[in-house]
Amino acid sequence: MFGYYLRLALASFRRNPGLTALMIMAIALGIAVCLITLTGYRAAAHNPIAHKNDVLFAPAVDSWDPEEPYDKDKPWRQPDLLTYKDANALVASDIPDRKVIMYKVADVMNRADGGMEPESIVIRATTHDFFAMFETPFLYGGGWDQKADQGPEPVIVLSKEMNEKAFKGENSVGKSVRWHDHDFRVVGVLADWQPAPKFYDVSNGAFEDPEQAFIPFAFGKQFEMGAAGNTNCWKTETIDNFEQFTQSECIWIEVWVELRSPDKVRAYREFLDNYVTAQKKLGRFPRPLNNGLYNVQQWLEFNDVVGDDRKAMVLLAFAFLAVCLINTVGLLLAKFLNAAPVAGVRRALGASRRDIFLQHLVEAGVVSVAGGVAGALLGLGGLWALRSWYGRVIEDFGRRLPFEPSSLVLAIVISLVAGVLAGLYPAWRIGRAAPASYLKAQ
Amino acid sequence: MEIRPIFSALLRNSAGAILVSLQIAITLAIVVNAVYLVKQRVDTVSRPTGLDEYNMFSVRVTGFGKDFNFHNMVREDMIRLRAMPGVVAATPSPQVPLSGSGSSNMWYSEPNEKGNKEPMNYYEVDEQAIAALGTQLASGSPFAPEDIEYREKESQAMPRSGKAIISKAVAEKLFPGQNALGKTLYDSQSQPLTITGIIEHIHGSWVGWKKLDQVMLQPMVGPGPSVQYIVRARPGELDRVMSDVEVALKKAYDNRVVGKLHKLADLKRRSYSSDTLIVVILGVVTALVVVFSALGIFGLATFNVNTRIRQIGTRRAVGARKLDIVRYFLVENWMVTSAGVIAGCMLALVGGYVLATHYGLERLDLYYLVGGVAGLWLVGQLAAWQPSRKAAKVSPAMATRNV
Numbered sequence: 001m002f003g004y005y006l007r008l009a010l011a012s013f014r015r016n017p018g019l020t021a022l023m024i025m026a027i028a029l030g031i032a033v034c035l036i037t038l039t040g041y042r043a044a045a046h047n048p049i050a051h052k053n054d055v056l057f058a059p060a061v062d063s064w065d066p067e068e069p070y071d072k073d074k075p076w077r078q079p080d081l082l083t084y085k086d087a088n089a090l091v092a093s094d095i096p097d098r099k100v101i102m103y104k105v106a107d108v109m110n111r112a113d114g115g116m117e118p119e120s121i122v123i124r125a126t127t128h129d130f131f132a133m134f135e136t137p138f139l140y141g142g143g144w145d146q147k148a149d150q151g152p153e154p155v156i157v158l159s160k161e162m163n164e165k166a167f168k169g170e171n172s173v174g175k176s177v178r179w180h181d182h183d184f185r186v187v188g189v190l191a192d193w194q195p196a197p198k199f200y201d202v203s204n205g206a207f208e209d210p211e212q213a214f215i216p217f218a219f220g221k222q223f224e225m226g227a228a229g230n231t232n233c234w235k236t237e238t239i240d241n242f243e244q245f246t247q248s249e250c251i252w253i254e255v256w257v258e259l260r261s262p263d264k265v266r267a268y269r270e271f272l273d274n275y276v277t278a279q280k281k282l283g284r285f286p287r288p289l290n291n292g293l294y295n296v297q298q299w300l301e302f303n304d305v306v307g308d309d310r311k312a313m314v315l316l317a318f319a320f321l322a323v324c325l326i327n328t329v330g331l332l333l334a335k336f337l338n339a340a341p342v343a344g345v346r347r348a349l350g351a352s353r354r355d356i357f358l359q360h361l362v363e364a365g366v367v368s369v370a371g372g373v374a375g376a377l378l379g380l381g382g383l384w385a386l387r388s389w390y391g392r393v394i395e396d397f398g399r400r401l402p403f404e405p406s407s408l409v410l411a412i413v414i415s416l417v418a419g420v421l422a423g424l425y426p427a428w429r430i431g432r433a434a435p436a437s438y439l440k441a442q
Numbered sequence: 443m444e445i446r447p448i449f450s451a452l453l454r455n456s457a458g459a460i461l462v463s464l465q466i467a468i469t470l471a472i473v474v475n476a477v478y479l480v481k482q483r484v485d486t487v488s489r490p491t492g493l494d495e496y497n498m499f500s501v502r503v504t505g506f507g508k509d510f511n512f513h514n515m516v517r518e519d520m521i522r523l524r525a526m527p528g529v530v531a532a533t534p535s536p537q538v539p540l541s542g543s544g545s546s547n548m549w550y551s552e553p554n555e556k557g558n559k560e561p562m563n564y565y566e567v568d569e570q571a572i573a574a575l576g577t578q579l580a581s582g583s584p585f586a587p588e589d590i591e592y593r594e595k596e597s598q599a600m601p602r603s604g605k606a607i608i609s610k611a612v613a614e615k616l617f618p619g620q621n622a623l624g625k626t627l628y629d630s631q632s633q634p635l636t637i638t639g640i641i642e643h644i645h646g647s648w649v650g651w652k653k654l655d656q657v658m659l660q661p662m663v664g665p666g667p668s669v670q671y672i673v674r675a676r677p678g679e680l681d682r683v684m685s686d687v688e689v690a691l692k693k694a695y696d697n698r699v700v701g702k703l704h705k706l707a708d709l710k711r712r713s714y715s716s717d718t719l720i721v722v723i724l725g726v727v728t729a730l731v732v733v734f735s736a737l738g739i740f741g742l743a744t745f746n747v748n749t750r751i752r753q754i755g756t757r758r759a760v761g762a763r764k765l766d767i768v769r770y771f772l773v774e775n776w777m778v779t780s781a782g783v784i785a786g787c788m789l790a791l792v793g794g795y796v797l798a799t800h801y802g803l804e805r806l807d808l809y810y811l812v813g814g815v816a817g818l819w820l821v822g823q824l825a826a827w828q829p830s831r832k833a834a835k836v837s838p839a840m841a842t843r844n845v
Binding site for chain 2: 022026029033036037106107108110118119120180181236238239240307308309311312313315316317319320322323324326327329330331333334337338386390392393394397425429
């Protein structure tokens, strides 16, 4: 029966090719726009480490200016970075199963033997738990241990790309590179690792590349290097050297903790409150007590990674799809009613209302699937056009608007649901028409 | 007017009319909100920057090695760059306007954090900065070569010459109603700087910052080892100058890294990318949704005409003029459009409210709603015009024929 309905539908399309093309185009454009905006939304709303979402936490304490909040539009919001003092105090706790303190530094990397083109790169100064906490994949070697953090020992983990540049991709573990005019021994090389969004540090853009290399945190202070990321200060204080900078109220350090049980989460919250309360007695933290402990998802939301624009665009795209669908409902209705006499004859020859309904529903379904396929292609074309246009000036644009096979499946599913919804009323309406009136007119 | 009979006729066969009204309602809601969003973005992107950004580029250089002399490098590079054909001017600067990265601090019109206070985005530059940025001084003069301090060690101290050039936008806020030239301003530690120049208009680093036009130039080159060069080329010679400069800078020293050269226009495009992306997508959606609504109206009118050929013939036979037939269909269509527009006004306001409260966008301006309503009425009448003309051409003889 389905095959017969399909043939009837195709015959009906041949009778009104223009109208059919219009319906398919309407659905296709609606789907294409939804596909593009959803792709942007899903890329930003993605959680790259969802399976550890409930054990990884970024602590935030409000060490900001008593006169005004850190973010005037969202006064409840704590600063997104920590002072050097506070960050060190927060990782000193032995409650977390793992913990990491870090920031970005930048300088030139080269090789003492001149085996590579010198390059200015951004490095993450961090502690040994970073790799296990964030599950970075290793191509060669591994991270370093706690002892190397304390020394600090001159060890370095390279990104895959950096290893290509410095050692042409070979196993470089045990070899040495120069960075900031100091020798570092390679202990590990990462495999491809590009979490998007870059959940562990979104302060310079949620889609930026991970750092090119990783060294022990303590080198940051030893080399007296300021942050290659953001530094924000509010207090009037004399800062003439690096030591004073580390003791200042300027914020530039990030901390993450891994807390594997609700008890530990509770204990760490308590620890945060106790710490800030104790600091208040020393005259710091002039603002009301306001501590935050955000899991990965909450941290991404706290930093507004998805962005209001993207949400608004998805809303408007679906409103647009609704217009396209209503348009299609109207066109299908007109088309079916025009062909009502044919349905009348089929009814008179014994087809039930259900048969007529199903026949027309199949016709609507075919239109919507064709629209869905065309819409998916159109959407991919649109994505491609946007990527080639913006990709020239924005290196990470591909990650902001990626090709996702699952988005295609989503587009087809939306089109099928949409098509059935659009076909339901016209098919029901034509199925209900009394055959006699049409036969009489013939 | 035959409003009553048209309305009764509509009610008898209302499904199509309801669908078109609904479509128009949603269209109005989309169009009004989308056009409003697009208009704001277009205004933002097309603001004058006060820079000659289409003839400028920047490049970061970073020195390394023990016996590397950063200040010699900067001085020699400046001489080298300024001697190259096609280069108008060049300056070192830690950051570049429109690029998204920069530094700012707070300034006061009186010492001890008193008086008016305003934040400024500051750049440490040398004597060619005004020419290299392609910006105009409203009053005062550019820095002289002897004003520039080449600082040996990082510190918070102000440049030794004690001079600063600031933008007019912030000068007027710090010293309202006065001529700011020659006045002194103070940082939070009461370190003074004298205003020796006022820039007519200039944009700083962060295009999303409300105080984007509050900029200060300081006559200083930091201790390095990294700095950017901002170079302005003669119109039409940017590409050639860029490739010449890249070759010359790379050849000059072994122990330094020359980064990628960026056109300022590209940095600007990158900084505004989220705005232009919204303009592109919403622009396309708006155009399409209007076309679809017009098609929907056209389809409904055509359908109505086709199913009423006999009735039209009858009306013509009993004395209706062609004009009456056209008017009938236009009025019918106008009623459908109006129903849609009324519902659409509410939908647009709700939509605007949702966007404003949930998504932090600005509240919808009601002028856009008025414009949208008028526009859709017009589109509706235009779309119904051709079917109505077709109806008017139906011959009175059709009344006697079977269809």
